[in-house]
Amino acid sequence: xxxxxxxxxxLSLRARALLHGLGAAVPEPGPLPARTPISGGVLLSLAVDAxxxxxAAIGRAATAFETWRTVPAPVRAGxxxxxxxxxxxxxDELAELVTxxxxxxxxxxLGEVQEMIDVCEFAIGLSRQLYGATMxxxxxxxxxxxxxxxxGVVGVISAFNFxxxxxxxxxxxxxxxxxxxxxxxxxxxxxxxxxxxxxxxxAAVDVGADPAVHQLIQGDASVxxxxxxxxxxxxxxxxxSVRMGAAVAPRVAGRFGRCLLELxxxxxxxxxxxxxxxxxxxxxxxxxxxxxxQRCTSLRRLIVHRSIADRLVERLAAAYSQxxxxxxxxxxxxxxxxxxxxxxxxxxxxxxxxxxxxxxxxCGGERIETLGPDAYYVRPALVRMPGQxxxxxxxxxxxILYVLTYDELDEAIxxxxxxxxxxxxxxxxxxxxxxxxxxxxSDCGIANxxxxxxxxxxGGAFGGEKQTGGGRxxxxxxxxxxxRRATNTVNYSTELPLAQGIHFG
Ligand code: NAD
Numbered sequence: 001x002x003x004x005x006x007x008x009x010x011l012s013l014r015a016r017a018l019l020h021g022l023g024a025a026v027p028e029p030g031p032l033p034a035r036t037p038i039s040g041g042v043l044l045s046l047a048v049d050a051x052x053x054x055x056a057a058i059g060r061a062a063t064a065f066e067t068w069r070t071v072p073a074p075v076r077a078g079x080x081x082x083x084x085x086x087x088x089x090x091x092d093e094l095a096e097l098v099t100x101x102x103x104x105x106x107x108x109x110l111g112e113v114q115e116m117i118d119v120c121e122f123a124i125g126l127s128r129q130l131y132g133a134t135m136x137x138x139x140x141x142x143x144x145x146x147x148x149x150x151x152g153v154v155g156v157i158s159a160f161n162f163x164x165x166x167x168x169x170x171x172x173x174x175x176x177x178x179x180x181x182x183x184x185x186x187x188x189x190x191x192x193x194x195x196x197x198x199x200x201x202x203a204a205v206d207v208g209a210d211p212a213v214h215q216l217i218q219g220d221a222s223v224x225x226x227x228x229x230x231x232x233x234x235x236x237x238x239x240x241s242v243r244m245g246a247a248v249a250p251r252v253a254g255r256f257g258r259c260l261l262e263l264x265x266x267x268x269x270x271x272x273x274x275x276x277x278x279x280x281x282x283x284x285x286x287x288x289x290x291x292x293x294q295r296c297t298s299l300r301r302l303i304v305h306r307s308i309a310d311r312l313v314e315r316l317a318a319a320y321s322q323x324x325x326x327x328x329x330x331x332x333x334x335x336x337x338x339x340x341x342x343x344x345x346x347x348x349x350x351x352x353x354x355x356x357x358x359x360x361x362x363c364g365g366e367r368i369e370t371l372g373p374d375a376y377y378v379r380p381a382l383v384r385m386p387g388q389x390x391x392x393x394x395x396x397x398x399x400i401l402y403v404l405t406y407d408e409l410d411e412a413i414x415x416x417x418x419x420x421x422x423x424x425x426x427x428x429x430x431x432x433x434x435x436x437x438x439x440x441x442s443d444c445g446i447a448n449x450x451x452x453x454x455x456x457x458x459g460g461a462f463g464g465e466k467q468t469g470g471g472r473x474x475x476x477x478x479x480x481x482x483x484r485r486a487t488n489t490v491n492y493s494t495e496l497p498l499a500q501g502i503h504f505g
Contacts, residue, residue, distance in 0.1 A: 007371065008041025015043040015100050015191060021093045024198040032218060034191045037103035037337040038327060040374020046190050048219040054226040057215035061153045061180040062232045064212035069150040069178040077127035080172050082203035084120035087113060094164065094195055101189045102163050103336040105328040108291055116168035118458045119474055123172035126479055130177065141493025148483040150178025152234030155227040159240040160339055161294045163189035164196055166239045169474045175213065177482040182215040182233065184224045188339060231255050235482065242467045260481050261469025264395040265423025267453035268301035268416045270438060272429035273308055277315065279450065280428040285319045287452025289380035292335050293399030297424040297454035301392060303412045306405045313403055316382055317363045325368055325377055337377050338398060344376040347398035350391060351381060357389040393419045409434055413441040423464030424453035
């Protein structure tokens with residue numbers, strides 16, 4: 001026990017040092033604990049923003065918008081460019097803080113910071129490409145065109161599992177689009193949020209921009225709710241569970257605000273008889289066990305052709321038995337901790353439930369108690385199921401991979417689509433006809449061939465259908481969600497012809 005206390009104290013000291021290195025002041029103690037899933041201990045504690053603070057933060061962002069919207073987009077990109085430089089300079093410190101707060105292994109935490117840098121670069125390029133279309137007018141001497149304009153204050157609500165990348169996806173693009181941002185991070189990861197906020201404000205000072213373009217509010221769902229209900233917030237971009245989206249969407253709609261929802265997934269991969277099994281096993285293990293199954297795109301359902309199911313399960317079980325689970329700060333560890341006790345309880349409940357529904361736990365699921373009573377390390381579980389039962393259709397945010405079998409590809413695609421979520425999907429096959437049939441048939445926002453369901457690049461639009469919320473973030477033309485479109489008709493003739501040939505008077 002003493003050893004655990006000492007270990008948690010060490011981690012707390014490390015968090016302080018990292019904040020210092022990132023230029024952020026160690027926060028005054030308050031009612032919001034910043035825990036580390038590595039030991040289960042408290043790193044630091046922070047104040048929670050009261051409704052009056054949230055109101056003031058939104059007010060500051062709304063005032064800053066009035067000026068920021070008039071700055072030319074390529075000039076606004078200067079702020080994002082400076083942020084990217086600071087992220088490069090502080091990459092290791094920020095990544096380590098992600099590991100401390102979210103429990104990600106080093107390479108994944110570094111990857112998350114790299115994703116921030118990537119999206120900044122994307123946004124900088126985008127600042128000269130916020131294109132509007134010009135279309136032929138039906139009237140002589142007229143020009144018809146669409147122009148894109150800054151939207152207003154964007155409220156960003158983010159989840160614990162990508163504590164910094166999701167913020168960057170939204171913020172880098174919102175800023176070049178001329179919006180200002182109020183960020184409500186997960187209450188589970190307040191320190192990484194503080195670090196990002198500090199870096200962005202420093203970038204603003206460095207380039208002579210108004211630091212008020214970014215506001216940070218800290219606290220739980222009630223703090224997020226204040227953002228949701230405020231009519232000054234033009235767009236609420238919310239990432240988290242379906243439950244959160246179901247609470248947020250009607251409230252924003254009730255005040256005719258805009259919502260961008262990135263909610264839960266229940267992602268599947270089909271493994272066809274022609275699949276390269278060696279490659280499939282590698283792809284499946286990363287997608288299902290990586291980040292301890294705590295990615296929105298984590299692989300949760302494996303739909304395997306009956307003819308190869310036994311062989312594949314055997315190989316997966318062998319690969320699972322080799323997975324190093326433990327302290328994510330240690331080199332070589334591939335599976336870090338679950339975020340908290342609640343996540344562990346949900347995993348155990350799902351495992352018990354799956355057995356009750358006729359499932360067979362092939363391996364994993366057990367807790368490894370090494371780094372303290374409040375740290376939850378588990379072996380990723382592989383469970384064979386008789387079919388797509390009620391439990392399999394739910395998202396359990398933990399490393400459980402359910403294995404189902406199929407006979408015909410149509411049936412496999414129907415199983416893939418037979419859940420309420422629609423985020424990510426993939427197929428392992430060397431048969432082009434099967435691959436194309438799957439790409440046309442999957443109802444998800446992401447459909448891959450010969451790679452797993454997770455690990456998206458920033459260049460493509462990210463998001464999913466159905467209860468995943470329909471939002472798209474990051475690459476492609478996702479920027480349009482952060483701007484408003486105006487259709488302009490310009491008459492450069494001396495006549496006033498009406499559309500549809502209407503004669504008036
Ligand atoms: P969560 O829904 O518990 O919390 C997410 C955020 O929403 C937090 O900041 C929380 O404080 C806030 N929140 C919750 N209820 C709210 C309400 N009623 N009003 C306003 N704010 C509210 O999710 P989590 O446990 O942090 O993250 C895991 C979930 O997020 C999983 O379901 C995962 O699939 C999903 N997720 C989705 C994506 C995606 O891009 N689709 C990305 C990451 C995580």
